[in-house]
Amino acid sequence: MADGGGEPDQLAGERATAQFDVDGMKVAWAGSRHAVEVADRMARLVASDPVFRKDTRTMLSRKELFKDTLKKAAHAWKRIVELRLTEEEANLLRLYVDQPGYVDLHWGMFVPAIKGQGTEEQQKKWLPMAYKFQIIGCYAQTELGHGSNVQGLETTATFDPSADEFVMHSPTLTSSKWWPGGLGKASTHAVVYARLITEGKDYGIHGFIVQLRSLDDHSPLPGVTLGDIGGKFGSGAYNSMDNGVLRFDHVRIPRDQMLMRLSQVTREGKYVHSDVPKQLLYGTMVYVRQTIVADASKALSRAVCIAVRYSAIRKQFGSQDGGPETQVLNYKTQQSRLFPLLASAYAYRFVGQWLKWLYTDVTQKLEAKDYSTLPEAHACTAGLKSVTTSATADAIEECRKLCGGHGYLNSSGLPELFAVYVPACTYEGDNVQVARFLMKTVAQVATGKQPVGTIAYMGNIQHLMQCKSAVNTAEDWLNPAAIKEVFEARALRMAVNCAQNISKAPSQEEGFSELSPDLLEAAVAHVQLIIVTKFIEKLQEDIPGPGVKEQLQKLCSIYALHLLHKHLGDFLSTGCITARQGALANELLGKLYAQVRPNAVALVDAFDYTDHYLGSVLGRYDGDVYPALYEEAWKDPLNETVVPDGYQEHLRPLLKQQLKLSRL
Ligand SMILES: CC/C=C\C/C=C\C/C=C\CCCC(=O)SCCNC(=O)CCNC(=O)[C@H](O)C(C)(C)COP(=O)(O)OP(=O)(O)OC[C@H]1O[C@@H](n2cnc3c(N)ncnc32)[C@H](O)[C@@H]1OP(=O)(O)O
Numbered sequence: 001m002a003d004g005g006g007e008p009d010q011l012a013g014e015r016a017t018a019q020f021d022v023d024g025m026k027v028a029w030a031g032s033r034h035a036v037e038v039a040d041r042m043a044r045l046v047a048s049d050p051v052f053r054k055d056t057r058t059m060l061s062r063k064e065l066f067k068d069t070l071k072k073a074a075h076a077w078k079r080i081v082e083l084r085l086t087e088e089e090a091n092l093l094r095l096y097v098d099q100p101g102y103v104d105l106h107w108g109m110f111v112p113a114i115k116g117q118g119t120e121e122q123q124k125k126w127l128p129m130a131y132k133f134q135i136i137g138c139y140a141q142t143e144l145g146h147g148s149n150v151q152g153l154e155t156t157a158t159f160d161p162s163a164d165e166f167v168m169h170s171p172t173l174t175s176s177k178w179w180p181g182g183l184g185k186a187s188t189h190a191v192v193y194a195r196l197i198t199e200g201k202d203y204g205i206h207g208f209i210v211q212l213r214s215l216d217d218h219s220p221l222p223g224v225t226l227g228d229i230g231g232k233f234g235s236g237a238y239n240s241m242d243n244g245v246l247r248f249d250h251v252r253i254p255r256d257q258m259l260m261r262l263s264q265v266t267r268e269g270k271y272v273h274s275d276v277p278k279q280l281l282y283g284t285m286v287y288v289r290q291t292i293v294a295d296a297s298k299a300l301s302r303a304v305c306i307a308v309r310y311s312a313i314r315k316q317f318g319s320q321d322g323g324p325e326t327q328v329l330n331y332k333t334q335q336s337r338l339f340p341l342l343a344s345a346y347a348y349r350f351v352g353q354w355l356k357w358l359y360t361d362v363t364q365k366l367e368a369k370d371y372s373t374l375p376e377a378h379a380c381t382a383g384l385k386s387v388t389t390s391a392t393a394d395a396i397e398e399c400r401k402l403c404g405g406h407g408y409l410n411s412s413g414l415p416e417l418f419a420v421y422v423p424a425c426t427y428e429g430d431n432v433q434v435a436r437f438l439m440k441t442v443a444q445v446a447t448g449k450q451p452v453g454t455i456a457y458m459g460n461i462q463h464l465m466q467c468k469s470a471v472n473t474a475e476d477w478l479n480p481a482a483i484k485e486v487f488e489a490r491a492l493r494m495a496v497n498c499a500q501n502i503s504k505a506p507s508q509e510e511g512f513s514e515l516s517p518d519l520l521e522a523a524v525a526h527v528q529l530i531i532v533t534k535f536i537e538k539l540q541e542d543i544p545g546p547g548v549k550e551q552l553q554k555l556c557s558i559y560a561l562h563l564l565h566k567h568l569g570d571f572l573s574t575g576c577i578t579a580r581q582g583a584l585a586n587e588l589l590g591k592l593y594a595q596v597r598p599n600a601v602a603l604v605d606a607f608d609y610t611d612h613y614l615g616s617v618l619g620r621y622d623g624d625v626y627p628a629l630y631e632e633a634w635k636d637p638l639n640e641t642v643v644p645d646g647y648q649e650h651l652r653p654l655l656k657q658q659l660k661l662s663r664l
């Protein structure tokens, strides 16, 4: 036992009860043995480098935090160059540095925008500079007055044929670019989205590469107004990012800085649109949404790792005679709140891996001018992004509550994780744009068209509209086919209900508007089906390692059945299951929680997170929580002096005055 009552052996005991091979699970989580090895190496590289320390980050002022972010980004780049890291290694190194900053947007959006929307010539010119950090770029789309509605953007790019230039202008206050990460202080360039006007005609939104700051002294170029938009939610957290404001006053750029892969403006000012679908303009958003889904599993697994380890250490009640108290992880309520989140972390991990595959596949098809899978990719990325981010934000907060009072301390890592994570629900849109796609598919199915990919199940409409679940015992719910059938039936019936109600409205648009809350629920049901299906498909793969597949099967059942329990109203009202079948699902959930209990700590160990990356005294690998909590408290600036600053001015006179009064 450690000094002060901590019980490090507690976690060793937990690890000893695991019924599966943790190394095998690490491979299943990471995707391959190679992925485990690289991630492990990069995580340790970061953890052992003092420049990447982050334990006092929440105590820094905004200015100190921003400077610290610049320092870390520069140091990370230096290490990447010195060690000649591959792209895979460099991405992981940045992930483990774990401090949002301009580099995220440079690599995550500026570079992909040029790759996706620039011509070959433009890529040849701009990408080498971006790859070497000779320029720093951001993605400037959102404006003060317009975020979700991209077609409503007001910034103009007016072609001037006499000079062969575009004139970038912000005509109103609401047209100020507002929010782009990295814009406020760091970026030298931006991909700016603006209305293209040529020959007196407005051709809508297009992307332009615009230089914003001098490459000599970093000052804004003439006609460019730039700044940071101000402090954001939480101490530290996303305040390391310089989300910015940008205004143009008739700023001129050469014609060839319009991103011209999708459409061009000729020397004479003629607008030409190629045969590429115009939605490819939104391609960078599809790309980044796919990465945001993968990030959801990372954030969620961190929170769950902290909450599971701490719940195994923390003891409350259970002994009337001075004997040991009960680990809070043994309480059924703690398990029923925590284990579905553990299962969700695995579910999001696997759906994220699949989404990455889908994105790669679509990109290859686009290269070959096959645009057929674009609508599905758009619907899947937008839908999964929306569902996984909002569930993850809620889950991090739930993990904080599951850690009791100590979860509210910055040293638990959970407040910062929540504050950094929660904007993911907002950026890249919070609308489940999948609903329109579903309504189109329902209409196509009615005409006999056979849907493919994630909507293939809709082709099974005859069966799914009338089937009744055959589940008769709690254990029947262990059958993946039984789960899949009810999730498919629920999603399809909700979508068909919406389509039928829309058809009764005076117009389709009115129907869409009136039924948008129902459409959103139908979209969520469809997205949850995708996540459940991809988990089930993962289990059909060869998963090596003793006991690994068995644990994943349990987690898959927990993920699906907890959704069924949570959305029981949907399943009952659409007639997919009976109330008794719902009760059987709940009965099985209880049994599964008991089976996961001895494996819980090992299941979070399989995420393979270093203590540095977790950044939590409650989630420490060694479980030595109490001495660490105690030690952390003394690092607070408030404890630098025994008597606080302000005592002489504000406390002493007050206390003296009270003393005098009491003597009266
Ligand atoms: C490695 C690290 C990586 C990155 C770093 C990570 C994090 C960094 C932190 C933050 C980054 C945040 C960056 C941003 O936030 S950038 C700004 C994002 N902005 C948005 O998300 C705006 C959200 N709004 C929308 O998405 C809009 O709904 C819209 C799609 C742009 C609407 O456009 P509109 O033209 O009005 O379209 P619709 O009428 O809705 O649709 C027309 C038609 O097109 C189809 N469609 C729409 N989008 C796409 C697409 N992307 N691909 C394919 N098809 C698309 C749509 O379904 C519809 O089809 P129909 O068949 O129904 O006509």
Ligand SMILES: Cc1cc2nc3c(=O)[nH]c(=O)nc-3n(C[C@H](O)[C@H](O)[C@H](O)COP(=O)(O)OP(=O)(O)OC[C@H]3O[C@@H](n4cnc5c(N)ncnc54)[C@H](O)[C@@H]3O)c2cc1C
Pocket (backbone or CB within 6 Å): 105, 139, 140, 141, 142, 145, 146, 147, 148, 149, 178, 179, 180, 181, 238, 243, 423, 426, 427, 428, 429, 430, 431
């Ligand atoms: C931390 C952070 C980083 C960001 N980084 C960038 C960046 O790098 N580059 C960039 O360009 N932008 C960036 N953004 C902006 C971000 O993309 C937008 O905030 C986002 O697209 C939402 O737009 P909005 O803020 O205008 O919200 P609004 O669209 O005003 O949404 C407000 C509410 O209205 C609802 N709503 C909107 N339209 C509809 C509709 N048609 N039907 C039903 N409900 C609707 C929304 O769901 C929401 O509930 C960032 C934002 C944040 C918070």
